[in-house]
Amino acid sequence: MRIVDYIIVGQGLAGSAVAIQLLTRGKKIVVIDESENNSSSRVAAGLFNPVTGKKMVKTWMADTVFPYLHNFYTNAEKITGEKFFFPMPLYRPFVSVEEQNEWMGRSADPLFAPYIEKIFSSPAFAQVKDSFGGLLLRQCGYLNTTRYVDAVRQWILKEATLLTEPLRDEELIVKDDRVIYRDIEASKIIFCNGTRINAWFNWLPIRPLKGETILVRTAFEENIIVNRGVYIVPGLQRGEWRIGATYNFQDKAPGITPEARTELEEKLNELMNIQYQCISQEWGFRPTTPDRRPLLGSHPEHPAVIIFNGFGTKGVSLTPYFSDVLIRWMENDTPLNKLVDIERYKSVYWTSPK
Ligand SMILES: Cc1cc2nc3c(=O)[nH]c(=O)nc-3n(C[C@H](O)[C@H](O)[C@H](O)COP(=O)(O)OP(=O)(O)OC[C@H]3O[C@@H](n4cnc5c(N)ncnc54)[C@H](O)[C@@H]3O)c2cc1C
Structure with missing residues (x-):
């Protein structure tokens, strides 16, 4: 039997942040992630912006999470040796x-x-x-999320164990003080599985919110992100810009739609004076919650089974700070902020199977 401290299920923005926090604290981890091209973390434009919305208000906990994310991603670049964090006005x-x-x-x-x-x-x-x-x-910018997730993946491969396959719920044995998965024993398992259903937390209200973006080629050369109605954020290659995003709770089907492309192009034409060529379109589902706050905590009957999810439209800015909150709670018993603790949904949605 291989004994580790934690098993992490899912390595999108949520699982990556938790893995970084644990590995930099010297913990032994196993990460299980069946990578998907359309996972929210791989299609995100990666924008972070402390003043948002139609009314342009400061986002929730901006004064705490924005300084934190800056140090977190700068440090993640150092430890992985890759460049993916781009602060930009x-x-x-x-x-x-x-x-x-x-x-x-x-x-x-x-x-x-x-x-x-x-x-x-x-x-x-x-x-x-x-x-x-x-x-x-200021204090805005974007994270090249694909490059970040890939860089963290390579680092996990060097420093820990990564299983690139789905976790099979039926093979997980849950005890009061530990879990066993095949030949791995861990003191806790942390589910960072985004919108994919899992057996332990399927009672929580994680609502998939479909989003689509388009990638355009254009001669826009400024070193800024522009945002009103849609955002225009640098893409992977010079001269490529990502335009996003749509928000659609009704559309549960995978795949891109012509309606989303029309909506994005109309809004782009209202915002910018540019000639452009659309070169691709992407889609994904954001893991949102009714109160727009993340989900942290342990299963009501299994303290060794933990959730870190519900980052909705703000995975880039929220996962760094809240992964630290999660680990301080698990390791040092620092109480969880009630606004993110899954306790708030227990009385509404949880019924014990016993
Ligand atoms: C179009 C679009 C644009 C967006 N733009 C932005 C943006 O500009 N800024 C921002 O902050 N956020 C943005 N978001 C939201 C952001 O992408 C999410 O908040 C974030 O990616 C959620 O990350 P996650 O790790 O919780 O989930 P996911 O990205 O879904 O990752 C979950 C991972 O777990 C794996 N997994 C699940 N179940 C299992 C299992 N049983 N076994 C093994 N592996 C499993 C999945 O394969 C996946 O790799 C956008 C989202 C979309 C769709």
């Missing part, structure tokens, strides 16, 4: 003089000041439709 054009004035006022507000790079009251970028100027935000 984000530009949001104004649509009216009122909006321009509102942001001029907000720029002195200590809540927003750390995130504002500059406010433009007249057009600033020739290829952006910004006749009223716009807001340039």
Whole structure:
């Protein structure tokens, strides 16, 4: 029997962050991941942005999670020897003089000041439709998620064990203080399985939210992300930009759709003055929750079975900080924030099979 500290199931953004936290603390781990081309983490544009939404409010816990993610991904680049983290300003054009004035006022507000790079009251970028100027935000950027997940995968292969196959639920033996999977014994198993159903946590409300993006080739050369209605984020190759994303709870079918492409192109044409050629389209399902907060905690009857999931539309910014929260809770008994603890759903959704 091989004895390790943890088994991690799933190596998307969630499982990768947990693996980094555990390996850098010297823990022994086995990761089991059946990689999928359309997993949320592989199709994400990787954007992180602390001021979002139609009303442009500071995102939940921005003052904590944004400084944390910066150190986390910079360190992940050091340990893996790969480049995937690209801090970059984000530009949001104004649509009216009122909006321009509102942001001029907000720029002195200590809540927003750390995130504002500059406010433009007249057009600033020739290829952006910004006749009223716009807001340039800092502490934004993008993570090349495919490169990140692949780099962490290579690092796990060197430092630990990776099984590139599905975990078979029926082969997992769960005891009070440990789990056994084939010839591996671990003190805990952590499910980071995104939207895929698993036997222990299928009672939790993880709602798949379909998203599609398009990749375009265009001569846009600025070193910024532009975001209003859609975002335009650098792709893997120079001259390629990812445009996203759609949000569709109704469409449960795998695959790309012409409707999504039309929606994205219409919004891109409203935002930008560019000629472009669409070269590909991608789709995936985000693991969302009704209250838009992640899911952390142990199974109601099996303390050795843990979940780390529900990162919805914000896996890039939330998984670094909350993987640290998870590990401090498992290793040092640091209480979980009630907003992320799965206890909040237990009384609503959990019924014991006994
Ligand atoms: C179109 C689109 C655009 C997005 N853009 C952004 C963005 O710009 N910024 C941002 O922050 N977020 C974005 N997201 C959301 C982000 O992708 C998710 O928050 C994040 O990827 C969730 O990661 P995860 O690891 O929980 O899940 P997943 O990425 O789904 O990873 C789960 C992994 O577990 C594996 N797995 C599951 N069950 C098993 C099993 N039984 N055995 C073995 N392996 C298993 C799967 O194969 C997969 O590899 C976007 C999502 C989509 C779909």
